[in-house]
Amino acid sequence: MTGADPRRRGGRLRAGWGDLVMGAGMAVTGGRSGWTRTVLTALGVGIGVAMLLLAAAVPGAIDARAARGAARSDQGLPGPELSAAANTLLVAQVDTVFRNRPVRGRILHPEGPDAPLPPGLTAFPRDGEVVVSPALRELLGSPDGALLAPRLGGARVAGTIGPEGLAGPHELTFYLGRDNLTADHAMRLDHFGGGGPADEFGPVLWLLVVVVVVVLLLPIVVFLGAAVRFGGEQRDRRLAALRLLGADAGMVRRIAAAEAGTAALVGLAVGTGFFLAGRQLAPLVSLYDISVFPADLRPVPWLVAVVALAVPLLAAGMALLALRRVVVTPLGVSRQATPARRRLWWRLLLPLAGLALLQPLTDVRAGRTAATDGQVAAGAVLLLVGTVTLLPWLVDLLVRPLRGGPPPWQLAIRRLQLDSSASARLVSGVAVAVAGTIGLQMLVAGVQDEFRRPSGQDPARAQAVVSLYGPPESRRVLARIAAVPGVTRSLGTVSFVAFPASVGAADPDASPVEVRIGDCTALAEYADLGGCADGDVFLAWRDRPVPGLGPGTRIGFGGGAPAWRVPADARTVPVRDDPVGGRGDGLLVTPGALAYRPPDEALATALVGLDPTDSDAVERLRSEVAAVDLTASVLTLDATRESRQFTNVRRGLLIGAVVTLLLIGMSMLVGVLEQLRERRRLLATLVAVGTPRSALGWSVLGQTGVPVLAGLVLAAAIGLAMGAALLRMVGAPVLVSWPVVGLGVGLGAAVVLLVTGASLPVLWRLTRPDGLRAE
Amino acid sequence: MTGEPLLVGDDLHRSFGPTPALAGASISVRAGEVVAVMGPSGSGKSTLLHCLAGIVRPDRGSVRYRGTELATLSDAGRSALRRREFGFVFQFGQLVPELTCLENVALPLRLERVPRREAERRAGEWLARLEVADVAGKRPGEVSGGQGQRVAVARALVTGPRVVFADEPTGALDSLNGERVMRLLAGAARETGAAVLLVTHEPRVAAYSDREVVVRDGRARSLEQVA
Amino acid sequence: MSIGHTFLGLLESSPRHGYDLKRAYDERFGHTRPLHFGQVYSTLSRLLRNGLVAVDSVEPGEGPERKRYAITEAGVTDVQRWLSQPEKPEPYLQSVLYTKVVLALLTDRPAADLLDTQRAEHLRLMRELTRRKTHGDLAEQLICDHALFHLEADLRWLELTAARLDELAKEVRA
Structure with missing residues (x-):
């Protein structure tokens, strides 16, 4: 009951609060170097936060697009036929x-x-x-x-x-x-909108979406973790100074946590700024025909809340974790002198747990539930986090037996031997991104056959097909098409439906016959004619004769035209796939055999060959056709056809992977610069004593290169494991797609080279001998 | 004291921003002599040393080393010159923290493509000569300041330089350790015939020199006429 | 330095001849200024007169060098008292250098040159002492260091005065 000690009176809580406030103050004061550190952290965190906000805005953007698409939809619900009225529109x-x-x-x-x-x-x-x-x-x-x-x-x-x-x-x-x-x-x-619901994603597509989200966001989180450690060494020194002033270990931890948290808060603000500014730039970007309005990018509120809470907490947590490895004494910071040999078992635990989660899901097609989604996401996260935990161990393993070599190599190796985690930390983001990309691309490659099937079209025979419904003068129109510059070949036919007169039009078994009129070359695209001359008529049969159709059959063209008789010498020929992949039986008639004009309802079709060197040929063709009839269709032929949803997911993945790698590259750059900055004096001194800068450049490359090598090897392994698990899940055969692995690894390596290249000018600047003056 | 001076700085000017650090300083160093450069803080001592060593390019004036004008050399050329002909000892922060002391001393030789074994053998000899053979396998962070400075001196001398530039080499040491470093540096330099350009503000350290140059307001004055 | 006390201290370990005393003294303390024999014997006769030493034995022959001196009880007490008494630190308030600088300023002579000349002279001596120190034993080193530290103090004063010369000139001429 003395109550004399003010510290006690305020309670531990208030004292702790004071430490936190002090730490927060240190983040924003503390001289130029303090500022630089805060700015770097804020920049790094800001980039990450902006990405997270962007990700949080994607559902909103999709919804906004879909909502506008639905509102203008004119593919109304199937309903009663409308008749012309004051409120109708054609x-x-x-x-x-x-x-x-x-x-x-x-x-x-x-x-x-x-x-x-x-x-x-x-x-x-x-x-x-x-x-x-x-x-x-x-x-x-x-x-x-x-x-x-x-x-x-x-x-x-x-x-x-x-x-x-x-x-x-x-x-x-x-x-x-x-x-x-x-x-x-x-x-x-009589109204717009109200179209049917958007196409549902199938279970496999959902699986893809879940994994894509994990693969894209995880590297960002990893990067955030690295960003809050920027300037760690200097911070440690300052904490030592605090110990000297009488702070105890607990206070130091609270101060460090608050400092990191504050820097992260600044980063959060910066990230929000980046996001808002970037959103304004959104209209400048159009990727794969998709563009968004700034207003569409509205992050989901609860996701924003999660980001706002998680980032500072993550930062504080990372700061505490980092402090666990150092002993802050009043006389300085000692890293545990000989770093304890990294233990493997717990590092392996995470990826194994991830595999264990993914393994039992052998058939997602059977049914997708929130639980399986969660299991997939958790499994993928754990597996990928395994890249982060295993990397320092692997780098250690690689580096420990190494000795000597040329001086740049020696410098790099020794640095890695002393502290591999700093470099490993830089690279882990890239490794995670590459592992995820490999796993995903394997899944995509494995299931794409499911979403991509042959269209039956044969682009070798024709590159475009023009269809005009009831052109007034079909022959002239076909001639116009043939005359378009860039059109190398145009095989025009006119087709219509007729009825063998032997069967009554009202007969329920009435089998209408397609009559196609065209010259021998054109008709040869539809059946194997054998010989052909003008005046010939062919009966093209698919597998059995059309009932009631044969030489001598009378055919009515309708529209009051006199009946026509199939000539007696009409030959029966096997039908052939046309370039569009169609296969129709019926009558093929050369113009000389038919005296009548085809009926108005006829369809003029032109199989068009285009000059492959003239990319505008198809545009001129479309425009020429549109000039004849706006509603006419011009179809370009493609041997395969892809599900649109699948295409979207794949595009999303590609965009995401590229953006993520760029982000990671930027973060790596910041990290490398930060490391260089901390060693500025040493670098300047080394150059002053005559060390060639190229030697320093090589040592920087070696210092990032070795962890990158380890990271890419690990990423390939983890990516393959993840890909295999995912493929098993969708029941596809597990095949290692080496091009995919190569692509992932290549992308990662490219990022690292880019980053090292980009950091060289700064290295050059820092090593200007004038740097010696910075005392 | 005959013959052509080894290193001559003539009418050197150098400004950093608006503040002139050197305003017409001239100095010459003959082979094998130890020259102390003294002067108040901010007088331009270090800048003079940096100019003479080809680390900083003077705005005006010339630096000739054995008759070669340094300004005519490329950056790489000056780097090579510093590597081969010069040695450096600074106040602190010059040893690579990741390398052992032995590797630090061997580094200049290895940059000159001396095989590792040979480089480390010679480095070991120099460490012994500077009475720090026992720290060969330790990293700079694990040795005392005086030991670290002696390792740095070993590194400066290992290539057999003609000129050693020492910028406050004892600045971070107590007087006993400081004098020990100076005794070894001056002794080793005299034995090998290297000239030493010694920047210091401590008269007792300057006393290890053969003559003294005082830098005041960016100008150098030789006080040797009295001696 | 009190030669008498030094002799008493040297005699305390064992009786010595006058000649031995001079040699021991020169060896340890008299590096730059060896004692004259006259100084030795006048000091010894003073100590003898005051009862601090006594003649221990006289060897056959002529001259003062035949006498062996030993310390008396009173002598031991005297040495004891001398050693336990702190020396009075020198206040260095009377400086010839300062006087010279002020006079140079008053008479418009170049005071800065005066300081530089002095500086060069100080450093020359310091160099010489440093050289001796480098080749000497520990005792030699300590003696030289003592001098070096004093010279260094002077030199620092010269530096400081040089830096504040303009200020001083204003004050002196005011």
Whole structure:
């Protein structure tokens, strides 16, 4: 009951609080070097935080895009047929592609004053007018505009679509007004939006998404851990000074934790700044036809809260962890003189636990639950964290037996032998990223066959197919197509459906026959004709004859045209896959054999060969076709077809991997610079005594190179293990894809070379002999 | 004291920002002599040493080493000169903390492509000569300040330099250790015939020299006429 | 330095002849200034007169060098008292150098040159002592160090005065 000791009276809590405040103060004061350290940490943490916020904003951005996409959807729910009314609108889809960028196009014709206006428009474009997205407007104004303009029906640009009508700022889209649009070629709507739900991701895709998130975010977390250790040596020295002033070990720990936490808080602020600034730059970026509005990048609030809490706590935790390895005495800091031989068992525990979690999941297809998602995520995290824990051990193992070598090598090796963890820490981010990338790419390579199948198209025979519905003068149109510059070959046919007269049109078994009219060369694409001359007629059979069709059969063309009789000498020929992969039986007729004009409803098809050296040939073709008929389709042929969701996930992965590696590269650069800065005086002295700078450069390379080598080897091993586990999970055969491993390792190595290269100018600057003066 | 001076600095000017550190300093060093450079703090002593050693390029004036103007050499050329012809002892922070003392002393030889075995043998001899043979296997962080400085002296002398530049070599030592370092440095230099340019502010350290040059306000004055 | 006390101290271990005393003294303490025989015998006769030493034995023959001296009880007490008494630190308040500098300033002579000349002279002596120290035994080293530290103090004073010469000039001429 004395209550005389103020310290006691305030309680341990208040004393502890005082230490924390003091530590926080030290982070922002403490002279130039203190500042530099805080700035470096804040920069590093800031970059990481910005990335985390960006990741937290991705769901929001996807939702925002999807919401706008749904709001403007004109693929209404299947419902009762509408008839023309005051509130209806005719819409025809005239999508096209320009230089591999998709262009969304719609022809609009309001049928009454209350017709629904699509989002982003203030008024309907009048006949011959078009409203375009800003990106399209810009494109039209560019020298390329002339090539594109015919696809908009040569209409006058009358306005711009507002952001609420666009998926993203770089989207190319237009609404064209046409009074002559009829219901035959269009859809009737009384509202926009309300389309069906977006395509569900299948379980395998979900697995991919979960792993992608882990693989992309984990390196960022690892990097954050490294960033809060920037300037550690100097901090340790300062803590020693505090001990000298009478601080006890506990106080020192609290001060260190608070200092690191404060720096992390500053980093958090910096990161928020980066994110907000970066968000404004979002419209400048367009990756894989995807662009986002700044406002779309709204991080999910609870994720933001997690980041805001976790980062300072992580920083404080790392600071405490780092202190465990050093003894701060009043007379200085001694690292445990001969670092204890790193023990392997607990380092192996994490990745093994990760594998153990992944192993039992042998079939995710059976059913995906939140629990399996969690298990996959946890397993992947543990496995990848194993890279971080095993790396210092592996570096030690590699370096310990090494001796001597040329001086730069000796310098590097000795430094690593003394403290391998600092260098290992720098590299662990890259290693984790590479391991994750390898694992993921293996999964992607393993399952891509599932999402990518042969389309049946044969791009060797034709590169594009033009289909025009009921062109007024099909022969002339086909001739126009053939005349487009860059078109090397055009095989035009006109096809329509007819009925053998022997069966009544009302007969339920009535089997309509496709009649295709074209010259011998064109027809040869559809069947193995053998010999052919004008005037010939062929019966192309798939596997059995069309019932009731044979030489002499009378065929009605409809539309009041007189019936036509299949000539008696018509030959039966085996059908052949056309270049689009179709295979239709029916009648193949050369023009000389048919005196009649084909009916109006006929479909003109041209199989088009394009000059492979002329990348604009297809654009000219599309524009020429659009000039004939906006609704005509031009299909470019591709031997394989990919699921769109899969494509998106794969693209996301690629973007993510590149961004992550760049980030890691930046962080490594900061780390390397930080290490150089701490050794500035020594470096300047070494140069002063005549050490060639190249020797120092090589030693820096060796110092990062050895851990990087170890890191990449480890990353390859862990990545392969993860890939194998994931492949097993989806039931795909476990195959090591060496190109994938090579790609991952190559990317990692490239980052390291880049970083070392980028740090050299600073090394050069630091080693200017004038550096000696900095005393 | 005959013959051409070994190292001559003539009318040296050098400013850092607006403050002139050297304003027309001239000095010459003959082979085998120990020259003390003294003067108040900030008088330009260290800058003079850095200019003479080709570490800092003077704004004006010339430095000739054995008749060669240093300004005509490339950066690499001056590096090589410092490596082969010069030796350096600084106040502190000159030993590579990761290398053992023996490896530190062997480093200049190894940079000259001397095989490791031979380099370390010669380094060991020098350590013995400077009475620090017992610390050969230790890292600089594990030896005392005086021992570290003697290791540094060994490193400066191991290549058989013609000029040793010593910038406050005893600045961080107590007088007993400081004198021991100076005795060994001056003794070894005299034996090998190396000239020593010794920057110091301690008269007792300067007393190990053959003559004294005082730097005041960026100018050097030789006081030898009295001697 | 009191030669009398030094003799008493030397005699305390064993009786000696005058000649031995001189040699022992020169060896240990008289590096630069060996004693004259006159000094030795005048000192010994003073000690004898005061009863601090006594003639221990006289060898046959002529001259004072035949006498062997020994310390008396009173002599031992005297040495004891001398050793236990601290020497009065010298205040160094009367400095010829300072006087010279002020006079140079008053008469507009170059005081800085005066200081530099003195400085060079001090350093020359310090160099000489350093050389002796390097080749001498421990006793030699300690004696030289004693001198070196004093010279160094002077030299520091010269440096300080040189740095503040302008200030001093203003004050003196005011």
